[in-house]
Amino acid sequence: MATNRFLFLAVAIVALIGGTQSANILGLFPSLSTSHLIIQMSAAKVLAERGHNVTVVTVLKPVVTHKSINEIIVPLTKEEAQQMSDTIKEMSRSDNSNMVLSMLRMSGQMDFMFKKMAEALKDDRVRDLYLNKGNKFDLVLSGYFMNDFQLGFARKVNAPVIIVATMPPNQMLNPFIGNPLELSYVPSMDDSVEKGKGMSFRQRMSTLVASLSFRVLTHIFDRNNRNLYKELFADDPNMPELSEMVKNTSMVFFASHALSEGPIRPNVPAAIEIGGIQVKDKPDPLPQNMADFLGNATDGAILLSLGSNVKGSHIRPDTVTKMFNVLSKLKQRVIWKWEDLEKTPGQSDNILYSKWLPQDDILAHPKIKLFINHAGKGGITEAQYHGKPMLSLPVFGDQPGNAEGMVKKGFGLTQSLLTLEEQPFQEAIQEILTNPKYAQKVATFSSLYRDRPMSSRELVVYWSEYVIRHHGAAHLQSPLVHMNFIAANNLDLYALIAVILVIVLLLFKAVVKYLYKRFVSKSKKASKQKQH
Numbered sequence: 274m275a276t277n278r279f280l281f282l283a284v285a286i287v288a289l290i291g292g293t294q295s296a297n298i299l300g301l302f303p304s305l306s307t308s309h310l311i312i313q314m315s316a317a318k319v320l321a322e323r324g325h326n327v328t329v330v331t332v333l334k335p336v337v338t339h340k341s342i343n344e345i346i347v348p349l350t351k352e353e354a355q356q357m358s359d360t361i362k363e364m365s366r367s368d369n370s371n372m373v374l375s376m377l378r379m380s381g382q383m384d385f386m387f388k389k390m391a392e393a394l395k396d397d398r399v400r401d402l403y404l405n406k407g408n409k410f411d412l413v414l415s416g417y418f419m420n421d422f423q424l425g426f427a428r429k430v431n432a433p434v435i436i437v438a439t440m441p442p443n444q445m446l447n448p449f450i451g452n453p454l455e456l457s458y459v460p461s462m463d464d465s466v467e468k469g470k471g472m473s474f475r476q477r478m479s480t481l482v483a484s485l486s487f488r489v490l491t492h493i494f495d496r497n498n499r500n501l502y503k504e505l506f507a508d509d510p511n512m513p514e515l516s517e518m519v520k521n522t523s524m525v526f527f528a529s530h531a532l533s534e535g536p537i538r539p540n541v542p543a544a545i546e547i548g549g550i551q552v553k554d555k556p557d558p559l560p561q562n563m564a565d566f567l568g569n570a571t572d573g574a575i576l577l578s579l580g581s582n583v584k585g586s587h588i589r590p591d592t593v594t595k596m597f598n599v600l601s602k603l604k605q606r607v608i609w610k611w612e613d614l615e616k617t618p619g620q621s622d623n624i625l626y627s628k629w630l631p632q633d634d635i636l637a638h639p640k641i642k643l644f645i646n647h648a649g650k651g652g653i654t655e656a657q658y659h660g661k662p663m664l665s666l667p668v669f670g671d672q673p674g675n676a677e678g679m680v681k682k683g684f685g686l687t688q689s690l691l692t693l694e695e696q697p698f699q700e701a702i703q704e705i706l707t708n709p710k711y712a713q714k715v716a717t718f719s720s721l722y723r724d725r726p727m728s729s730r731e732l733v734v735y736w737s738e739y740v741i742r743h744h745g746a747a748h749l750q751s752p753l754v755h756m757n758f759i760a761a762n763n764l765d766l767y768a769l770i771a772v773i774l775v776i777v778l779l780l781f782k783a784v785v786k787y788l789y790k791r792f793v794s795k796s797k798k799a800s801k802q803k804q805h
């Protein structure tokens with residue numbers, strides 16, 4: 274009896290330990306974009322909180338982190354950081370409303386980013402992760418920034434890989450898991466189709482053209498990737514082709530939530546949408562000065578933040594003055610993210626400058642009535658989560674597109690930061706503060722966005738552990754991964770049918786001609802002969 278009970282206890286303990294066993298997880302997040310790193314680190318943090326042993330490789334110092342995460346930071350030199358900052362400054366002053374064109378213009382910058390991301394993987398501490406046989410990894414999280422070459426790392430540590438993307442499913446990411454592109458009814462990024470309607474001829478045409486120009490662009494990235502892959506893993510003759518590594522991706526975590534954001538589209542089982550992973554379920558308390566400032570804001574308050582990449586000093590001084598002139602005259606209180614507290618745009622009782630902002634926690638505050646931002650995906654996501662209307666002042670990259678999408682959904686207005694003038698800026702702010710339609714639309718969205726069977730955090734834990742348990746997810750791979758464009762679209766079959774149809778038609782024509790000659794012209798001849 275006693276031994277039985279002891280046995281039962283022992284089994285229970287073993288089962289318990291087995292169930293919550295900690296895995297070794299490696300996150301490769303060398304992106305030079307702070308907002309990308311925030312999303313990727315948020316996923317890593319969830320796994321660390323769950324008790325897994327998470328190691329991350331980054332170039333930037335992560336803002337989101339956890340005490341048990343081992344960080345390997347391969348930083349930029351001072352000059353390189355300055356160069357990055359200068360480029361962002363330059364881009365924020367030139368017109369970048371066309372995404373493909375601005376990405377092409379950024380291609381010099383892209384070369385620099387590719388080089389730095391590859392260099393991070395060459396660092397001795399990073400190479401040691403696979404050279405030192407004492408290290409064992411059960412899963413690699415590969416932070417996506419057009420850096421397919423780093424998938425070779427998963428092979429090196431012999432672990433399955435999940436890509437952590439900072440975008441919704443799209444042309445660049447779909448091929449990893451054979452997610453269908455569906456150009457005829459899934460519009461290109463941040464465009465939308467009217468409810469209850471299909472895509473018009475014009476919409477389909479513009480989606481197709483966008484897709485083709487993107488293909489040109491990805492060709493350039495593909496070449497970069499193949500070169501860097503060869504360079505990084507040149508010392509190992511057993512490395513498979515990069516295209517083989519791409520096909521071995523177990524899953525992609527997308528930073529989107531189609532049920533609320535759209536577009537409604539089919540996804541393969543390996544596509545997991547974890548949109549909003551960076552948003553806290555419950556806000557942390559605000560620093561005392563901000564809590565007081567907002568708490569006493571009887572007419573409501575506005576949050577102004579132009580993101581982590583664009584610093585206040587990047588904006589033209591006269592633009593800053595115009596913004597200050599408008600904001601300082603409002604009865605609402607304003608929290609303005611501003612780096613250089615020695616040189617603020619001006620003093621006003623209703624404005625609180627702060628170098629650092631707990632943006633998510635501030636947006637959760639009920640007094641916030643408007644969020645003025647630069648249309649970064651992260652900021653828009655947080656505002657949508659908390660149901661706050663927006664005025665977006667996009668700068669470059671995907672921002673103009675994000676802003677347009679936000680306006681189309683009715684969550685606010687947008688104006689170019691480059692051509693900002695006092696009067697339209699003031700009118701836009703008043704319109705959003707006084708017309709309730711923006712706040713209502715975004716509040717409705719917010720309730721849809723939060724309504725999910727599993728939260729983003731639960732999804733990250735479940736599917737990461739799923740891939741660890743099954744040593745990859747080969748069983749749910751779409752066959753599309755192994756098919757070329759012609760086969761994937763049945764173009765060869767259509768061509769075959771067309772050829773058969775043509776042959777049948779030609780045969781039919783020949784037979785008709787023959788029969789006509791044989792009988793009709795004969796009978797004509799016969800009748801002619803009869804008349805004689």
Ligand SMILES: *[C@@H]1O[C@H](CO)[C@@H](O)[C@H](O)[C@H]1NC(C)=O
Pocket residue numbers: 297326327328343407408409
């Ligand atoms: C966590 O992983 C790192 C990297 O492989 C390793 O050096 C460390 O010993 C691990 N820690 C634990 C507690 O297993």
Ligand SMILES: *[C@@H]1O[C@H](CO)[C@@H](O)[C@H](O)[C@H]1NC(C)=O
Pocket residue numbers: 428431432433434513517518521744745
């Ligand atoms: C693909 O991933 C699986 C699971 O991690 C691994 O066993 C296999 O060797 C990988 N294949 C290639 C070509 O790297």
Ligand SMILES: *[C@@H]1O[C@H](CO)[C@@H](O)[C@H](O)[C@H]1NC(C)=O
Pocket residue numbers: 565566568569
């Ligand atoms: C806000 O109001 C409280 C009292 O309700 C007061 O103690 C505090 O000083 C006020 N803070 C600001 C920044 O006005």
